[in-house]
Amino acid sequence: MSIVPENLHYLDSHEWAHVSADEPGIATVGISSFAVEQLTDLVFMALPKVGQEVTAGHEFGEVESVKAVSPMYSPVSGTVVGVHEELVNRLDSLNQDPYGNGWIMKVKMSDPSELTKLLDWPTYKHQCENS
Amino acid sequence: MEVRSAERGVVLITPPFQGTTNMEIDEALLAGATPDSPVVLRIYRWREPTLSLGHFQVVEDRGEVPGLGDVACVRRKTGGGAILHDRELTYSLIIPARSAAEKGHSEKLYRSVHNAIAKGLQSMGWDAVLSETCTCSTASNPKLEPFLCFSRRSPVDLIVEQNKVLGSAQRRTKFGLLQHGSLLLRRSILTPSLPGLLDLPNGNQANLEDRSPSVGTLQTQDETEVWTKHLVFWLKLGVSQVLQCGWQPATMADFPTLEDMKAY
Secondary structure, three states: OOOOHHHOEEOOOOEEEEEOOOOOOEEEEEEOHHHHHHHOOEEEEEOOOOOOEEOOOOEEEEEEEOOEEEEEEOOOOEEEEEEOHHHHHHOOHHHHOOOOOOOOEEEEEOOHHHHHHOEOHHHHHHHHHOO | OOOEEEEEEEEEEOOOEOHHHHHHHHHHHHHOOOOOOOEEEEEEOEOOOEEEEOOOOOHHHHHHOOOOOOOEEEEOOOOOOEEEEOOEEEEEEEEEOOOOOOOOOOHHHHHHHHHHHHHHHHHOOOOEEEOOOOOOOOOOOOOOOOOEHHHOOOOOOEEEOOEEEEEEEEEEOOOEEEEEEEEEOOOOOOOOOOOOHHHOOOOOHHHHHHHOOOOOOOOOOOHHHHHHHHHHHHHHHHHHOOEEEEEEEEOHHHOHHHOOOOOO
16 A cells, blocks of 8 residues: 555644545545654554444544543544554554554545545645644 | 743632542533633542543553552543542643644643642752653553552653652643643552652641742631642643733633533
Protein backbone atom coordinates (compact mmCIF):
# COMPACT_ATOMS: atom_id res chain seq x y z
CA MET A 1 0.00 0.00 0.00
CA SER A 2 1.46 3.35 -1.01
CA ILE A 3 -0.11 6.23 0.88
CA VAL A 4 1.51 9.64 0.73
CA PRO A 5 0.32 12.72 2.61
CA GLU A 6 -0.10 14.75 -0.57
CA ASN A 7 -2.88 12.47 -1.79
CA LEU A 8 -4.94 12.35 1.38
CA HIS A 9 -8.07 14.06 2.69
CA TYR A 10 -7.85 15.64 6.14
CA LEU A 11 -9.92 16.75 9.08
CA ASP A 12 -8.66 19.87 10.84
CA SER A 13 -8.27 17.62 13.89
CA HIS A 14 -5.45 15.80 12.00
CA GLU A 15 -7.08 12.56 10.91
CA TRP A 16 -6.65 11.54 7.29
CA ALA A 17 -8.62 9.44 4.81
CA HIS A 18 -7.35 7.66 1.72
CA VAL A 19 -9.38 6.00 -0.99
CA SER A 20 -7.60 3.61 -3.28
CA ALA A 21 -8.60 3.06 -6.88
CA ASP A 22 -8.64 -0.66 -6.07
CA GLU A 23 -11.29 -0.19 -3.37
CA PRO A 24 -13.27 2.88 -4.35
CA GLY A 25 -15.87 2.63 -1.60
CA ILE A 26 -13.45 2.03 1.24
CA ALA A 27 -11.63 4.79 3.13
CA THR A 28 -8.44 3.96 5.01
CA VAL A 29 -8.12 6.21 8.05
CA GLY A 30 -5.19 7.27 10.21
CA ILE A 31 -3.64 10.26 11.97
CA SER A 32 -1.10 12.62 10.49
CA SER A 33 2.56 13.02 11.37
CA PHE A 34 1.68 16.41 12.83
CA ALA A 35 -0.73 14.73 15.25
CA VAL A 36 1.82 12.09 16.18
CA GLU A 37 4.36 14.80 16.90
CA GLN A 38 1.92 16.74 19.08
CA LEU A 39 0.85 13.65 20.99
CA THR A 40 4.47 12.79 21.90
CA ASP A 41 5.08 9.50 23.73
CA LEU A 42 2.17 7.23 22.96
CA VAL A 43 1.02 4.81 25.62
CA PHE A 44 -2.18 3.23 24.36
CA MET A 45 -4.72 3.40 21.55
CA ALA A 46 -8.36 2.33 21.84
CA LEU A 47 -9.48 1.09 18.42
CA PRO A 48 -12.97 0.73 17.02
CA LYS A 49 -14.46 -2.67 16.31
CA VAL A 50 -15.25 -4.20 12.96
CA GLY A 51 -18.92 -3.65 12.31
CA GLN A 52 -19.02 -0.41 14.32
CA GLU A 53 -20.80 2.51 12.70
CA VAL A 54 -18.80 5.73 12.54
CA THR A 55 -19.96 9.24 11.73
CA ALA A 56 -17.96 11.96 10.07
CA GLY A 57 -16.61 14.40 12.63
CA HIS A 58 -17.43 12.15 15.57
CA GLU A 59 -15.11 10.15 17.80
CA PHE A 60 -14.17 6.66 16.71
CA GLY A 61 -11.37 5.94 19.17
CA GLU A 62 -8.93 7.41 21.66
CA VAL A 63 -5.21 7.61 22.08
CA GLU A 64 -3.30 8.06 25.33
CA SER A 65 0.07 9.71 25.55
CA VAL A 66 2.14 10.18 28.69
CA LYS A 67 0.26 13.32 29.65
CA ALA A 68 -3.08 13.31 27.89
CA VAL A 69 -5.94 11.31 26.41
CA SER A 70 -7.07 12.57 23.02
CA PRO A 71 -10.01 11.46 20.90
CA MET A 72 -9.70 10.50 17.25
CA TYR A 73 -12.43 11.71 14.90
CA SER A 74 -13.62 9.89 11.82
CA PRO A 75 -13.27 11.80 8.55
CA VAL A 76 -16.11 9.79 6.98
CA SER A 77 -19.34 8.04 7.87
CA GLY A 78 -19.92 4.35 7.37
CA THR A 79 -19.16 0.91 8.72
CA VAL A 80 -15.78 -0.21 10.02
CA VAL A 81 -14.67 -3.15 7.90
CA GLY A 82 -11.05 -3.37 8.99
CA VAL A 83 -9.03 -2.51 12.10
CA HIS A 84 -5.27 -2.49 12.40
CA GLU A 85 -5.13 -4.58 15.57
CA GLU A 86 -1.36 -4.97 15.53
CA LEU A 87 -0.90 -1.22 15.77
CA VAL A 88 -1.76 -1.24 19.49
CA ASN A 89 1.42 -3.22 20.13
CA ARG A 90 3.51 -1.16 17.71
CA LEU A 91 2.46 2.41 18.43
CA ASP A 92 6.03 3.58 18.10
CA SER A 93 5.78 2.72 14.40
CA LEU A 94 3.54 5.77 14.01
CA ASN A 95 6.61 7.91 14.51
CA GLN A 96 8.21 6.41 11.41
CA ASP A 97 5.23 5.83 9.15
CA PRO A 98 1.84 7.27 10.18
CA TYR A 99 0.51 7.04 6.63
CA GLY A 100 1.36 3.55 5.40
CA ASN A 101 1.87 1.07 8.20
CA GLY A 102 0.23 3.48 10.65
CA TRP A 103 -3.29 3.07 9.24
CA ILE A 104 -5.90 2.63 11.96
CA MET A 105 -9.16 1.52 10.35
CA LYS A 106 -10.93 0.94 7.06
CA VAL A 107 -14.45 2.28 6.60
CA LYS A 108 -17.01 1.28 4.01
CA MET A 109 -18.33 4.75 3.29
CA SER A 110 -22.05 5.46 3.41
CA ASP A 111 -21.60 8.81 1.69
CA PRO A 112 -18.41 9.20 -0.37
CA SER A 113 -19.30 12.82 -1.10
CA GLU A 114 -18.15 13.59 2.46
CA LEU A 115 -14.60 13.42 1.14
CA THR A 116 -15.18 16.68 -0.70
CA LYS A 117 -15.75 18.43 2.63
CA LEU A 118 -12.33 17.46 3.94
CA LEU A 119 -9.13 19.49 3.63
CA ASP A 120 -6.69 18.81 0.83
CA TRP A 121 -2.98 18.61 1.51
CA PRO A 122 -2.05 22.24 0.75
CA THR A 123 -4.85 23.55 2.97
CA TYR A 124 -4.08 21.13 5.76
CA LYS A 125 -0.35 21.83 5.57
CA HIS A 126 -1.03 25.55 5.73
CA GLN A 127 -3.16 25.05 8.84
CA CYS A 128 -0.42 23.08 10.55
CA GLU A 129 2.24 25.62 9.71
CA ASN A 130 0.13 28.42 11.15
CA SER A 131 -1.07 26.72 14.30
CA MET B 1 -0.61 26.43 23.47
CA GLU B 2 0.37 30.03 22.85
CA VAL B 3 -0.36 32.71 25.45
CA ARG B 4 -3.90 33.89 24.79
CA SER B 5 -5.20 37.35 25.33
CA ALA B 6 -7.80 38.31 27.92
CA GLU B 7 -10.21 35.56 28.93
CA ARG B 8 -12.97 35.29 31.46
CA GLY B 9 -12.15 32.93 34.27
CA VAL B 10 -14.38 31.57 37.00
CA VAL B 11 -13.50 29.83 40.25
CA LEU B 12 -15.90 27.05 41.17
CA ILE B 13 -15.57 25.34 44.54
CA THR B 14 -18.03 22.48 44.80
CA PRO B 15 -19.11 20.54 47.89
CA PRO B 16 -17.77 17.01 48.50
CA PHE B 17 -19.86 14.90 46.13
CA GLN B 18 -19.78 11.20 45.43
CA GLY B 19 -17.17 10.13 42.89
CA THR B 20 -19.56 9.65 39.98
CA THR B 21 -20.95 13.15 40.43
CA ASN B 22 -17.49 14.68 40.67
CA MET B 23 -16.53 13.05 37.39
CA GLU B 24 -19.82 13.99 35.73
CA ILE B 25 -19.27 17.63 36.66
CA ASP B 26 -15.81 17.75 35.09
CA GLU B 27 -17.07 15.99 31.97
CA ALA B 28 -20.11 18.25 31.68
CA LEU B 29 -17.97 21.37 32.04
CA LEU B 30 -15.71 20.13 29.25
CA ALA B 31 -18.54 18.96 26.98
CA GLY B 32 -20.38 22.24 27.47
CA ALA B 33 -17.39 24.44 26.66
CA THR B 34 -17.77 26.76 23.71
CA PRO B 35 -15.37 29.36 22.32
CA ASP B 36 -17.25 31.94 24.41
CA SER B 37 -17.14 29.95 27.65
CA PRO B 38 -15.00 31.12 30.53
CA VAL B 39 -11.99 29.22 31.75
CA VAL B 40 -13.10 27.19 34.75
CA LEU B 41 -10.93 26.56 37.79
CA ARG B 42 -12.64 24.04 40.05
CA ILE B 43 -11.55 22.72 43.45
CA TYR B 44 -13.27 19.76 45.02
CA ARG B 45 -13.13 16.92 47.52
CA TRP B 46 -14.84 13.58 47.68
CA ARG B 47 -17.68 12.49 49.95
CA GLU B 48 -15.94 9.19 50.74
CA PRO B 49 -12.53 7.72 49.93
CA THR B 50 -12.75 6.94 46.23
CA LEU B 51 -10.41 5.39 43.73
CA SER B 52 -10.34 7.11 40.34
CA LEU B 53 -8.87 4.92 37.63
CA GLY B 54 -6.90 6.23 34.72
CA HIS B 55 -8.97 6.07 31.56
CA PHE B 56 -7.49 2.86 30.21
CA GLN B 57 -6.67 1.10 33.47
CA VAL B 58 -8.14 -2.29 34.23
CA VAL B 59 -10.30 -2.23 37.37
CA GLU B 60 -9.13 -5.71 38.39
CA ASP B 61 -5.60 -4.37 38.78
CA ARG B 62 -6.61 -2.66 42.02
CA GLY B 63 -6.05 -6.02 43.61
CA GLU B 64 -2.35 -5.19 43.41
CA VAL B 65 -2.79 -2.81 46.34
CA PRO B 66 -4.14 -4.42 49.53
CA GLY B 67 -7.23 -2.76 50.96
CA LEU B 68 -8.50 -1.07 47.83
CA GLY B 69 -10.83 -3.83 46.67
CA ASP B 70 -13.91 -2.45 48.45
CA VAL B 71 -13.28 1.24 47.94
CA ALA B 72 -15.74 3.18 45.77
CA CYS B 73 -14.34 3.36 42.25
CA VAL B 74 -14.83 5.62 39.25
CA ARG B 75 -13.06 6.04 35.93
CA ARG B 76 -11.52 9.32 34.85
CA LYS B 77 -11.52 10.66 31.35
CA THR B 78 -7.81 11.35 31.73
CA GLY B 79 -5.02 8.82 31.63
CA GLY B 80 -2.32 7.87 34.05
CA GLY B 81 -2.48 5.80 37.19
CA ALA B 82 -5.16 5.31 39.82
CA ILE B 83 -5.61 7.92 42.53
CA LEU B 84 -7.08 7.34 45.97
CA HIS B 85 -9.02 10.52 46.75
CA ASP B 86 -9.12 10.67 50.53
CA ARG B 87 -7.09 13.30 52.34
CA GLU B 88 -6.36 15.43 49.34
CA LEU B 89 -7.66 18.26 47.20
CA THR B 90 -8.60 17.77 43.59
CA TYR B 91 -8.48 20.55 41.05
CA SER B 92 -9.68 20.77 37.49
CA LEU B 93 -9.06 23.36 34.83
CA ILE B 94 -11.28 23.55 31.77
CA ILE B 95 -9.84 25.62 28.92
CA PRO B 96 -12.29 26.08 26.01
CA ALA B 97 -10.86 25.24 22.60
CA ARG B 98 -10.40 28.00 20.12
CA SER B 99 -9.60 25.57 17.32
CA ALA B 100 -10.22 21.90 16.51
CA ALA B 101 -6.62 21.82 15.35
CA GLU B 102 -5.35 21.78 18.94
CA LYS B 103 -4.12 18.24 19.58
CA GLY B 104 -2.33 16.39 22.29
CA HIS B 105 -1.35 17.75 25.65
CA SER B 106 -0.43 21.28 26.59
CA GLU B 107 3.05 21.03 28.06
CA LYS B 108 3.02 24.75 28.79
CA LEU B 109 -0.12 24.60 30.92
CA TYR B 110 1.04 21.50 32.71
CA ARG B 111 4.44 22.92 33.58
CA SER B 112 3.27 26.41 34.47
CA VAL B 113 0.65 25.13 36.91
CA HIS B 114 3.05 22.73 38.58
CA ASN B 115 5.76 25.40 38.69
CA ALA B 116 3.43 27.84 40.42
CA ILE B 117 2.47 25.28 43.07
CA ALA B 118 6.10 24.25 43.55
CA LYS B 119 7.15 27.86 44.11
CA GLY B 120 4.28 28.35 46.52
CA LEU B 121 5.35 25.35 48.56
CA GLN B 122 8.97 26.48 48.47
CA SER B 123 7.96 29.85 49.90
CA MET B 124 6.36 27.93 52.78
CA GLY B 125 9.54 26.00 53.51
CA TRP B 126 9.06 22.73 51.61
CA ASP B 127 11.75 21.45 49.31
CA ALA B 128 9.40 21.11 46.35
CA VAL B 129 10.79 20.30 42.92
CA LEU B 130 9.48 19.09 39.59
CA SER B 131 10.43 15.56 38.68
CA GLU B 132 12.50 14.98 35.59
CA THR B 133 12.45 11.19 35.91
CA CYS B 134 9.95 8.88 34.30
CA THR B 135 8.68 5.44 35.16
CA CYS B 136 6.31 5.80 32.24
CA SER B 137 5.50 2.89 30.04
CA THR B 138 5.43 4.08 26.45
CA ALA B 139 5.10 2.34 23.12
CA SER B 140 8.80 2.72 22.50
CA ASN B 141 9.72 1.64 26.02
CA PRO B 142 7.03 -0.64 27.44
CA LYS B 143 7.39 -1.63 31.07
CA LEU B 144 5.30 -2.49 34.06
CA GLU B 145 4.11 0.57 35.98
CA PRO B 146 2.74 0.79 39.52
CA PHE B 147 -1.04 0.81 39.71
CA LEU B 148 -1.24 3.99 41.77
CA CYS B 149 -0.46 7.38 40.26
CA PHE B 150 1.46 8.53 43.31
CA SER B 151 3.76 5.52 43.07
CA ARG B 152 4.68 6.52 39.52
CA ARG B 153 6.98 9.25 38.30
CA SER B 154 6.58 11.26 35.16
CA PRO B 155 8.20 14.51 34.13
CA VAL B 156 6.83 17.61 35.89
CA ASP B 157 5.29 15.65 38.78
CA LEU B 158 5.66 17.66 42.00
CA ILE B 159 8.03 16.01 44.44
CA VAL B 160 8.75 16.86 48.10
CA GLU B 161 11.46 14.94 49.93
CA GLN B 162 11.41 12.36 47.12
CA ASN B 163 7.68 11.80 47.55
CA LYS B 164 5.16 12.72 44.87
CA VAL B 165 2.55 15.08 46.28
CA LEU B 166 0.94 16.41 43.08
CA GLY B 167 0.14 14.71 39.80
CA SER B 168 -1.98 15.96 36.94
CA ALA B 169 -3.32 14.67 33.64
CA GLN B 170 -5.14 16.11 30.67
CA ARG B 171 -7.87 15.23 28.24
CA ARG B 172 -8.29 17.05 24.96
CA THR B 173 -11.56 17.15 23.03
CA LYS B 174 -12.83 19.36 20.25
CA PHE B 175 -14.53 21.43 22.95
CA GLY B 176 -11.45 22.12 25.02
CA LEU B 177 -8.80 20.87 27.37
CA LEU B 178 -9.38 19.42 30.80
CA GLN B 179 -6.48 19.29 33.18
CA HIS B 180 -7.11 17.88 36.60
CA GLY B 181 -4.87 16.84 39.40
CA SER B 182 -4.63 15.80 43.01
CA LEU B 183 -2.66 17.50 45.77
CA LEU B 184 -2.01 14.86 48.40
CA LEU B 185 -2.24 16.60 51.77
CA ARG B 186 -2.12 13.75 54.26
CA ARG B 187 -1.46 10.02 54.21
CA SER B 188 -4.56 7.84 53.87
CA ILE B 189 -4.85 4.73 56.03
CA LEU B 190 -5.75 2.93 52.80
CA THR B 191 -2.42 3.80 51.19
CA PRO B 192 -0.04 4.10 54.15
CA SER B 193 3.07 4.06 51.98
CA LEU B 194 2.15 7.37 50.35
CA PRO B 195 2.78 10.36 52.64
CA GLY B 196 1.00 13.61 52.02
CA LEU B 197 2.55 17.04 51.99
CA LEU B 198 1.71 17.70 55.64
CA ASP B 199 3.31 14.41 56.70
CA LEU B 200 6.64 15.52 55.30
CA PRO B 201 9.31 17.72 56.86
CA ASN B 202 8.24 21.38 57.10
CA GLY B 203 4.57 20.36 57.04
CA ASN B 204 3.59 21.37 60.60
CA GLN B 205 1.01 23.95 61.61
CA ALA B 206 3.63 26.36 62.90
CA ASN B 207 5.06 26.59 59.43
CA LEU B 208 1.62 27.19 57.95
CA GLU B 209 1.00 30.11 60.25
CA ASP B 210 4.40 31.56 59.66
CA ARG B 211 4.56 31.12 55.93
CA SER B 212 1.05 31.49 54.59
CA PRO B 213 1.11 33.42 51.33
CA SER B 214 -0.97 36.53 51.09
CA VAL B 215 -4.36 35.22 50.01
CA GLY B 216 -6.67 37.56 51.84
CA THR B 217 -8.37 37.17 55.19
CA LEU B 218 -8.86 33.56 56.18
CA GLN B 219 -12.21 32.83 57.77
CA THR B 220 -11.02 29.80 59.78
CA GLN B 221 -7.90 27.78 60.17
CA ASP B 222 -9.65 24.65 58.93
CA GLU B 223 -7.04 22.75 56.97
CA THR B 224 -9.22 22.16 53.93
CA GLU B 225 -10.24 25.78 53.67
CA VAL B 226 -6.67 27.03 54.07
CA TRP B 227 -5.33 24.72 51.42
CA THR B 228 -8.19 25.42 49.05
CA LYS B 229 -7.25 29.08 49.15
CA HIS B 230 -3.57 28.29 48.61
CA LEU B 231 -4.37 26.05 45.65
CA VAL B 232 -6.69 28.57 44.00
CA PHE B 233 -4.02 31.26 44.37
CA TRP B 234 -1.31 29.13 42.84
CA LEU B 235 -3.49 27.73 40.05
CA LYS B 236 -4.42 31.25 39.01
CA LEU B 237 -0.73 32.13 38.94
CA GLY B 238 0.05 29.08 36.84
CA VAL B 239 -2.78 29.69 34.39
CA SER B 240 -1.68 33.32 34.02
CA GLN B 241 1.48 32.07 32.25
CA VAL B 242 -0.75 30.71 29.47
CA LEU B 243 -3.88 32.86 29.60
CA GLN B 244 -4.67 36.35 30.77
CA CYS B 245 -7.75 35.74 32.89
CA GLY B 246 -10.00 37.98 34.88
CA TRP B 247 -11.38 35.77 37.63
CA GLN B 248 -14.83 35.76 39.22
CA PRO B 249 -16.41 33.34 41.68
CA ALA B 250 -19.08 31.02 40.31
CA THR B 251 -21.55 28.42 41.52
CA MET B 252 -22.97 25.34 39.84
CA ALA B 253 -26.12 27.33 39.06
CA ASP B 254 -24.05 29.44 36.63
CA PHE B 255 -23.59 26.44 34.31
CA PRO B 256 -26.61 25.20 32.32
CA THR B 257 -24.90 21.86 31.73
CA LEU B 258 -24.83 21.25 35.51
CA GLU B 259 -28.52 22.02 36.07
CA ASP B 260 -29.54 18.38 36.43
CA MET B 261 -26.57 17.42 38.54
CA LYS B 262 -27.69 16.01 41.83
CA ALA B 263 -25.67 15.84 45.01
CA TYR B 264 -25.54 12.25 46.19
